[in-house]
Amino acid sequence: MDANILGKAEQWLHGGYDAETVSTVEKLIKENPDEITDAFYRNLEFGTGGLRGVMGVGTNRMNKYTVGTATQGFANYLNKSFPDGVKVAIAHDSRNNSRFFAEVTANVMAANGIKVYLFESLRPTPELSFAIRHLGCQGGVVITASHNPREYNGYKAYWNDGAQLVPPHDKNVIAEVEKIQGIGEVKWTGWGQNITLIGKEMDEAYLAMLKSLSVYPEVVAKQHALKIVYTPIHGTGITLVPEILQRFGFTNVHVVEEQAKPDGNFPTVVYPNPEEAEAMSIGLKKAAELDADIVLGTDPDSDRVGIAVKDHTGKWILLNGNQTAVLLFNYIVEARKRKGLSKPNDYICKTIVTSDLIDVFAASNQITCYNTLTGFKWIADLIRRKEDTEHFVCGGEESYGYMIGDNVRDKDAIASVAMICEMAAYAKNEGRSLYEQLIDIYLRYGFYKESLISITKKGMKGAEEIAEMMTRYRENPPTVINGSKVVKIFDYEQQFVTTLATGEKQQLDLPKSNVLQFLLEDGSRISARPSGTEPKIKFYFSVHESLDSVADVERVEQALDAKVTNIIHDMQL
Numbered sequence: 001m002d003a004n005i006l007g008k009a010e011q012w013l014h015g016g017y018d019a020e021t022v023s024t025v026e027k028l029i030k031e032n033p034d035e036i037t038d039a040f041y042r043n044l045e046f047g048t049g050g051l052r053g054v055m056g057v058g059t060n061r062m063n064k065y066t067v068g069t070a071t072q073g074f075a076n077y078l079n080k081s082f083p084d085g086v087k088v089a090i091a092h093d094s095r096n097n098s099r100f101f102a103e104v105t106a107n108v109m110a111a112n113g114i115k116v117y118l119f120e121s122l123r124p125t126p127e128l129s130f131a132i133r134h135l136g137c138q139g140g141v142v143i144t145a146s147h148n149p150r151e152y153n154g155y156k157a158y159w160n161d162g163a164q165l166v167p168p169h170d171k172n173v174i175a176e177v178e179k180i181q182g183i184g185e186v187k188w189t190g191w192g193q194n195i196t197l198i199g200k201e202m203d204e205a206y207l208a209m210l211k212s213l214s215v216y217p218e219v220v221a222k223q224h225a226l227k228i229v230y231t232p233i234h235g236t237g238i239t240l241v242p243e244i245l246q247r248f249g250f251t252n253v254h255v256v257e258e259q260a261k262p263d264g265n266f267p268t269v270v271y272p273n274p275e276e277a278e279a280m281s282i283g284l285k286k287a288a289e290l291d292a293d294i295v296l297g298t299d300p301d302s303d304r305v306g307i308a309v310k311d312h313t314g315k316w317i318l319l320n321g322n323q324t325a326v327l328l329f330n331y332i333v334e335a336r337k338r339k340g341l342s343k344p345n346d347y348i349c350k351t352i353v354t355s356d357l358i359d360v361f362a363a364s365n366q367i368t369c370y371n372t373l374t375g376f377k378w379i380a381d382l383i384r385r386k387e388d389t390e391h392f393v394c395g396g397e398e399s400y401g402y403m404i405g406d407n408v409r410d411k412d413a414i415a416s417v418a419m420i421c422e423m424a425a426y427a428k429n430e431g432r433s434l435y436e437q438l439i440d441i442y443l444r445y446g447f448y449k450e451s452l453i454s455i456t457k458k459g460m461k462g463a464e465e466i467a468e469m470m471t472r473y474r475e476n477p478p479t480v481i482n483g484s485k486v487v488k489i490f491d492y493e494q495q496f497v498t499t500l501a502t503g504e505k506q507q508l509d510l511p512k513s514n515v516l517q518f519l520l521e522d523g524s525r526i527s528a529r530p531s532g533t534e535p536k537i538k539f540y541f542s543v544h545e546s547l548d549s550v551a552d553v554e555r556v557e558q559a560l561d562a563k564v565t566n567i568i569h570d571m572q573l
């Protein structure tokens with residue numbers, strides 16, 4: 001075992017750690033050097049969605065000590081940044097230990113003289129973002145590892161605009177954390193001082209804001225019986241999704257009972273992630289039994305939502321995040337036009353790994369579409385930078401996250417569920433399904449097909465392998481993929497795009513990030529990046545063709561599927 005790592009682990013044998021932690025570390029040092037290596041080789045770092053790690057002992061794990069130390073660092077930074085006084089809001093999801101970590105966080109913040117608003121029980125992440133703005137807080141925290149597997153937990157940290165920390169704040173918080181010499185420097189106990197429990201009143205304010213997003217309440221009133229199946233997948237969605245659907249006017253909502261109870265063991269699923277077909281399977285079964293119109297599932301902290309609809313043959317299909325995003329954007333942009341609400345400085349926003357179809361849609365509708373790095377914090381950052389000059393309409397990304405309006409500065413599955421159901425009701429009222437609506441979008445702008453491959457590589461060794469894969473692609477990029485020439489390479493780490501035919505390099509106007517994209521002559525786009533939330537490398541594929549008639553859907557779809565298969569083969573994945 002590396003002597004440095006062992007040294008770090010041995011520090012946990014003294015210095016005030018509790019007896020159970022000490023004996024666990026002792027045992028692991030003797031019996032499981034691999035686990036000690038992974039648990040201590042680094043400190044938890046801010047990734048795409050905050051700190052995230054497996055729960056257990058160690059500096060690279062989620063436990064009372066890493067949560068407390070992170071909070072002490074965050075508190076120090078907040079106190080320095082806002083010398084006139086600091087207020088924070090704290091929430092948590094349904095994961096094991098989430099309440100405990102939320103209370104640790106509240107204690108440490110309060111002990112540092114910070115006024116704390118702690119949600120009395122589990123709540124969706126977007127409500128926390130809303131609460132920060134509503135209460136005029138300078139910061140906030142949600143204890144959640146979102147859709148990660150059950151052994152994980154995490155720490156989403158927010159700034160005063162209700163958005164997750166972006167540079168320089170994330171780096172500055174980490175710098176403060178690194179100054180902390182030992183757990184003795186953490187002020188652990190602030191209970192009784194400065195902690196106010198919040199709940200019902202905040203729910204009411206948030207629900208009222210959500211209700212104001214509705215564009216066609218009169219259509220929902222007509223189509224109130226739209227048959228909706230909803231699963232919270234054992235997460236926080238149960239606290240507000242049925243309520244907002246009722247307030248929007250829907251009367252035929254069926255919650256998947258087997259997955260209604262919040263439970264950090266997520267007993268009915270392998271991964272509590274609506275991106276996984278398996279997590280949606282009980283909902284789909286129920287929908288088939290009921291002959292429902294739509295199925296929706298939210299992740300444990302209710303910031304992402306997956307949906308399923310029926311195709312033209314009546315078969316249930318799961319839509320991916322790109323498809324849902326384009327449907328939703330199309331609905332909102334068209335509705336704004338029809339109602340005369342559009343403004344010349346309206347814009348929409350998505351991430352660089354989200355379908356180019358949205359750029360095409362935006363250009364055809366004379367609305368600006370901005371692209372940011374992966375991570376909703378970057379969309380929120382853009383909104384803040386443009387809030388005095390441009391008007392944000394909606395944003396979204398391929399990983400099942402969407403945001404409507406800017407009252408919440410993180411993706412919001414509560415708002416999304418309500419608006420997706422309103423969109424389905426609107427389509428139904430026009431005598432069409434969401435599937436038909438999607439095909440119509442393809443007819444207008446092109447048939448785009450996206451798919452994602454994630455390769456899991458765990459631990460220190462896995463992280464090194466992922467870094468090596470990225471270096472290989474960077475140093476030895478493919479020149480032809482599936483018979484189509486690579487025409488441009490976007491390297492977001494080096495911050496330039498190279499046109500291969502001329503060798504010309506152009507600057508990319510985004511912060512540095514380890515992402516590579518290959519654009520092919522036929523318009524296909526392949527992106528590669530290490531995940532910032534899980535030990536994975538992700539490859540995104542996007543291919544497209546024009547679609548001339550509904551009768552062609554099957555043929556074009558097969559051709560696009562074949563294209564993706566060939567690309568994956570040529571990339572040797």
Ligand SMILES: O=P([O-])(O)O[C@H]1O[C@H](COP(=O)(O)O)[C@@H](O)[C@H](O)[C@H]1O
Binds near residue numbers: 049304374376401
């Ligand atoms: O995990 P969540 O739902 O909090 O969401 C977070 O992580 C997702 C996955 O990130 P990565 O591809 O780096 O794993 C991002 O797409 C998302 O924008 C971010 O807010």
Ligand SMILES: [Mg+2]
Binds near residue numbers: 145147
């Ligand atoms: Mg989530």
